[in-house]
Amino acid sequence: xxKVRVLVGTRKGAxxxxxxxxxxxxxxxxxxxxGWEMYHLKGSPADPSRIYASQSSGWFGQLIQRSDDGGxxxxxxGTPPGEPPAPGPxxxxxxxFAYDASAETGKPLTTHQWYDGTQHPWEFKRVWHLEPxxxxxxxxxxxxxxxxxxxxxxxxxxxxxxxxxxGHGTGPKWQPGAGGMCLHTIILDSSDPQRIYxxxxxxxxxxxDDGGxxxxxxNKGLYSQYIPDPRAxxxxxxxxxxxxxxxxxxxxxxxxxxxxxxxxxxxxWQEVSGNLPTDFGFVIDIHAHEPETIYxxxxxxxxxxxVPDGKLRVFRSRTGGNEWEAMTxxxxxxxxxxxxxxxxxxxxxxxxxxxxxxxxxxxxxxSAxxxxxWAPIVRDxxxxxxxxxxxxx
Amino acid sequence: xLPQHLRTLAKVGNEVELEVExxxxxxxxxxxxxxxxxxxxxxxxxxxTQQRRPFLRxxxxxxxxxxxxxxxxxxxxxxxxxxxxxILGAIAGG
Numbered sequence: 232x233x234k235v236r237v238l239v240g241t242r243k244g245a246x247x248x249x250x251x252x253x254x255x256x257x258x259x260x261x262x263x264x265x266g267w268e269m270y271h272l273k274g275s276p277a278d279p280s281r282i283y284a285s286q287s288s289g290w291f292g293q294l295i296q297r298s299d300d301g302g303x304x305x306x307x308x309g310t311p312p313g314e315p316p317a318p319g320p321x322x323x324x325x326x327x328f329a330y331d332a333s334a335e336t337g338k339p340l341t342t343h344q345w346y347d348g349t350q351h352p353w354e355f356k357r358v359w360h361l362e363p364x365x366x367x368x369x370x371x372x373x374x375x376x377x378x379x380x381x382x383x384x385x386x387x388x389x390x391x392x393x394x395x396x397x398g399h400g401t402g403p404k405w406q407p408g409a410g411g412m413c414l415h416t417i418i419l420d421s422s423d424p425q426r427i428y429x430x431x432x433x434x435x436x437x438x439x440d441d442g443g444x445x446x447x448x449x450n451k452g453l454y455s456q457y458i459p460d461p462r463a464x465x466x467x468x469x470x471x472x473x474x475x476x477x478x479x480x481x482x483x484x485x486x487x488x489x490x491x492x493x494x495x496x497x498x499x500w501q502e503v504s505g506n507l508p509t510d511f512g513f514v515i516d517i518h519a520h521e522p523e524t525i526y527x528x529x530x531x532x533x534x535x536x537x538v539p540d541g542k543l544r545v546f547r548s549r550t551g552g553n554e555w556e557a558m559t560x561x562x563x564x565x566x567x568x569x570x571x572x573x574x575x576x577x578x579x580x581x582x583x584x585x586x587x588x589x590x591x592x593x594x595x596x597x598s599a600x601x602x603x604x605w606a607p608i609v610r611d612x613x614x615x616x617x618x619x620x621x622x623x624x
Numbered sequence: 625x626l627p628q629h630l631r632t633l634a635k636v637g638n639e640v641e642l643e644v645e646x647x648x649x650x651x652x653x654x655x656x657x658x659x660x661x662x663x664x665x666x667x668x669x670x671x672x673t674q675q676r677r678p679f680l681r682x683x684x685x686x687x688x689x690x691x692x693x694x695x696x697x698x699x700x701x702x703x704x705x706x707x708x709x710x711i712l713g714a715i716a717g718g
Contacts, residue, residue, distance in 0.1 A: 290629070
């Protein structure tokens, strides 16, 4: 019988929630890395036992952790699991994220726009998102703050920037959002290994069609009132982008405000906010088997980061947007003021599709019926930063 | 002496003893610490800039050595092993 493993990153550690295919009873392990901010954990599609995790702290900086046994044990790539290694120079630097400033890249950027419009040097702060390769367990991408894309091809032991993104030329116009200038979305295209989508707050979405050498902004159709030219090529605060791997090229985006859709791999976007009570939000995800069924959690506004009217509602569209229905069964419908952050929703690939999300109040909710009804797996974790799901045989 | 999170990370107790060749400085102690416990690389000093992380402090012999030069000799009592070099996380809520 199939199993489900839910990987939860929180402000104070990571938790792993496991269930059989019924998704009724759950085993909870954790906190792993207690006390550390766990921005993201994600398993390799090519080897589900391989999980990568981003561990960070305001005091001690960034670390990368890796598990080769489904989250039971962890180690920093390059240091052996278990006891401290023998003396000698370490062979790896799994937490060294050095921006590429080599002449070969052509345009080693040194500054981006700061909050006040002045230019500010690029400074590495943390890894927001880890995206393992679809085919190689040792290859993994990292989206970082200040925004850049890194890749490791040795299981996370060493990281190298893909400098073509920052070298694209628009870097001086990129600026931080409230959470920092983060590259938070990485989508690998299963139908074209050379194609990758990424998104940055606040710069916008970008696409490469040559494996990361060159990039183009894909923001045509986005409209943002908070930048001088609302239809500018660069400067949009994209919160998250999702793509159903079975239908590459069709993208859904939750922007700062507005829910958007692209049918042409991001070359153009149309708004599909429709009848949502508010189109501000962070998460967006897609049903595993129904590519026109999408999910968002509307948030009241950019200054009130909680659900509107004290009601926690997942909105589902079965028409690819515009027409939305509120999913409320099992979710609190009064006095609820939580937020759901951009990487804190995921779907499994069972039939029926399971949908999961975590809140700033520490609840992780699961629906085993594509959103019709919900139940909490856990209620009182630290604030949830990310939720990912592995569907296991 | 290490902060709790780094003790957990390196799987060590409160205090770590290191053999350090003279001159004994902040830099040589941290180099020896990171060579013995590579999982601590980047946690006390930035991996790229080698600068002390802003929320970490260095104390020894009831003195604040945080802003001493990395290559300045540490007190003789630290070099001899009589007193610890204390690496401390600055107090901050959260």
